[in-house]
Amino acid sequence: MAAFGPRKAQRLARADGSRKGGLDERAAPVVRLLNGQSRFCTTSSCSGRLVLVQGRAADADSFEIQKKGCIWLLVTHEPCSRSEVMTALEKATxxxxxxxxxFVLHVLCQELQDAQLLHSVAVNSGFRNSGITVGKGGKIMVAVRSTHCLEVPLSHRGKLMVSEEYIEFLIHVANQKMEENIRRIDRFFKCLELALKNSVSANNSLEKPEKHCPVYLHRRKRKTIQQQGVHPPPRGPPSEELEPEDDVENSLDIFAEIMI
Known part of the structure; x- marks a missing residue:
């Protein structure tokens, strides 16, 4: 993507427009790891949350919550208790x-291969609803997401529609999902850290293949033998054995294809 560096700098200089006004503590290590790389820029994130949201119904017979003018009665990024939820529900009207x-994360990527690396790590870490989008201007975005969610209506026009026993059950389910979400974030961070290190090592190997190239050593050994007047044993037909130069070149070609 053209001018990725300036676009990243401009993006990271913006004020945080979220309700919280800052990074979630649990998402911060992943965000900082990615922004520490020149080829990635995070645009939004959430570590995962449990919320009680109140809105007005679209009509008298609908439970569809309208986003406009909604009220957040409870927001937590940690497992919560029954008492917290019941106290919040008392405010419901x-x-x-x-x-x-x-957990959700959106990342701007410099190249498509960078997006593919990030997407692969996300899927393998449990975020199987992740995807890559490419805009008309060449903007490459990765969304790290999962379907590990829950959404249940509890009250209508301020009247509780379920039993407290059922609410307690829902809280137990939600807390289990939160704990699994935390495990996936930790796994994602560790796998991403390893993938980025391996990617740098692989790029360095491709840029300097001659550093450990056996061809030079083989030729030097052959020259030393000739200077000592020792004749090497006859070689077989050319079709039976590749020249060392050809063998190494083919190996590098295969490795380059794997990296691409």
């Missing part, structure tokens, strides 16, 4: 929905 929303 409209339609309330309990939601668990898992």
């Amino acid at each position: 409209g339609d309330v929905v309990l939601k668990f929303e898992p």
Whole structure:
């Protein structure tokens, strides 16, 4: 992508527009790891949260929550208790929905191969709803997501529609999802860190293949033998054995194809 560096600098200089106004503590290590690389730029993130959101219904017979003018009765990025949820529900005057929303991350990538690396790590870490989008201007974006979510209506027009026993069950399920979400974030960070290190090592190997190239050593050994007047044993037909130069060149070609 042209002028990726200036675009990244401009993006990271913006004020945080989230409700919280800053990074979630659990998402921070992943965000900093990616932004520390010249080829990635994070644009938004959430470590995962459990929320009670109140909105007005679209009509008298609908439970569809309208986003405009909604009220957040409870927001937590940690497992929560039954008492926290029941206390928040006491404030309800409209339609309330309990939601668990898992970790989400959006990353701008310099090249398509960078997006492919990030997408592969995300999927293998449990975020199987992740995807890559390419805009008309060549903007390459990766969304790290999963389907590990929960959404259940609890009240209508301020009236609780379920039993407290059922709410306690829902909280237990939501907390289990939160704990699994935390494990996936940790796994994602470790796998990403390793993948980035391996990617740098592979690029260095491709840029300087002659450093450990056996061809030079083989030729030097052959020259030493000739200077000592020792004649090497006759070689077989050319079709039976490749010249060392050809063999190494083919190996490098195969390695380059794997990296691409």
